[in-house]
Amino acid sequence: MRRPLRFHPTRDDREIARLAVPAFLALVAEPLFLLGDAAVIGHLGTPELAGLGIAATVLQTLVGLCVFLAYGTTAGVARQLGAGRRGAALGQGIDGLWLAVAIGVPVTALGIALTGPLVAAFGAGAGVSEPAVDYLRVALLGVTPLLLMLAATGVLRGLQDTRTPMYVAIAGNVANLGLNVVLVFGAGPVPGLGIVGSALGSVLAQLASAAVLIAVVTRAARREGTSLVPRRRGILAAGRAGVPLLIRTLTLRASLLVTTYAVVAASTSAAEESVPIAAHQLALTIWGFLAFALDAIAIAAQAITGRYLGAGDADATRTVTARMVRWGVVSGIATGLGLAAVSPWLGHLFTPDTAVRDALVPVLLVAALAQPVAGVVFVLDGVLIGAGDGPYLAWAGLAVLAGYAPVVLLTGWAGAALPWLWVVFGALFMGGRYVTLTRRAAGDRWLVTGA
Structure with missing residues (x-):
């Protein structure tokens, strides 16, 4: 029988940092795909930037719903690793890769066929909807590579390797930004494609990143003698295990969708409809950037929690959880103060439109106030995912x-200003998550040990 993995404050702080710092850089790099697109497209015009906001919401929803490919795989692989079963861990990872393909191909085909209706559902005018459709139809080609990136990243995190995804994410973003500039505005013999060029550049960068991560995972599987052939039973098991996390993610994405819908509804009475929509898109993209940054500790929590529970040490799991929550609080305070300090200047990075920049500042101040709560929420979310507490x-x-959707929709239909919609988002959505997660973590039902 394997010896339990005992918690040691100094050693485990180092381990949290070893996993969290590379995960931070990788997670920050992920929203930089959209930040890069926003920075380039913002110089095409405000309608194009607003169109990106709608298209990005649809794309992030489709891909975000499948984040269980990373999170569920991280937890499962880490448990097997803690139990000393590395070959079985990689077998679960290969099943996850095949599941990503099985989901990605039909989602891509269906999404392209329904691009027009998906964008039209937001109710924006033709000036915003047309660039949204143009961007989304091409960007959907990157769905399968993105899902493969999620699955492969989950395997590596479960193996306690967050450095490889970091390197790939950084390289992919550098490629994405370069391709965006060239394909949007043109260079030499390459014609400028406008907003379509931005989508195409992102797809090419995603294809290259997925190829590298898959190569790393399959090489590790071969070293352990793990088969790369798809196993129907393993793929189905991975799919069933991911259902609770899919529902959990669906509720999160639905909350963001109804927030955007409420913003569009409130904007119909504005003199310039695209201004609050564009400002919301920038605020949501920056929020996502900070959320992924805070989620770095949650990634460490998934990997460490799964490994400790797999090794049978519930006491150490609870102790290291308390340690990571403190990390989350400190990180949330730091990101909140940083966001508040730079809020007057952030808009200048994305758009020359003074009205959009002015509308963005108060929204960012509201988002800054919610950061300490977000730090706790993301860490505990990672802990419970690592524990397999998906249901x-x-x-x-x-x-x-x-509780959140009716209130934010009513607020939007009442024509509330954009900052008030974000107050509702921070108080009810993030506050509700804080209450449900802290109550669960205080109990013992999630502390299930074993592989």
């Missing part, structure tokens, strides 16, 4: 959505 996360997500 609770699914039910908690449904409860929060049921």
Whole structure:
């Protein structure tokens, strides 16, 4: 029988940092794909930037719903690793890669066929909808590579390797930004493609990143003698295990979708409809950037929690959880103060439109106030995912959505200003998640040990 992995404050702080710092750089690099697109497209015009906001919301929803490919795989692989079963861990990872393909191909085909209706559902005018359709139809070709990146990254995180995804994410973003500039504005013999060029550049960068991550995982599997052939039973098991996390993610994405819908509804009475929509898109993209940064500790929490529970040490799991929550609080305070300090100047990075920049500042100040709560929420979310507590996360997500959606929609239909919609977002959505997660973590039902 394997010896339990005992918690040691100094050693485990170092381990949290070893996993979290590369995960931070990788996670920050992910939203930089959209930040890069926003920075380039913002110089095409405000309608194009607003169109990107709608297209990005649809694309992030489709891909974000499948984040269980990373999170579920991280937890499962880490448990097997803690139990000393590296070959079985990589077998679960290969199943996850095949599941990504099985999901990605039909989602891509269906998404391209329904691009027009998906954009039209937001109710924006033709000036915003047309660039949204142009961008989304091409960007959907990157869905399968993105899902493969999620699955492969989950395997490596479960193996306690967050450095490789970091290197790939940084290289992919450098390629994405370069391709965006060339394909949007043109260079030499390459014609400028406008907003379509931005989508195409992102797809090419995503294809290259997925290829590198898959190569790393398959090489590790071969070293352990793990088969690369798709196993129907393993793929189905991975799919069933991911259902609760899919529901949990669906509730999160639905909350962001109804927020954007509420912003569009409130903007119909504005003198310039695209201004609040564009400002919301920039604020949501920056929020995502900071959310992924805070999620770095959650990634470490998934990997460490799974490994400790796999090794059978529930006491150490609870102790290291408290340690990571403190990390989350400190990180949330730091990102909140940083965001508040730079809020007057951030808009200048993305758009020359003074009205959009002015509308963005108060929204960012509201978002800054919510950062310490977000730090706790993301860490505990990672802990419970690492513990395999998906069913609770699914039910908690449904409860929060049921309380949040009606209020934010009513606020939008009442024509509330954009900062007030973000106040509702921070108080009800993030506050609701804080309550449900802290209550669960205080109990013992999630502390299930074994592989």
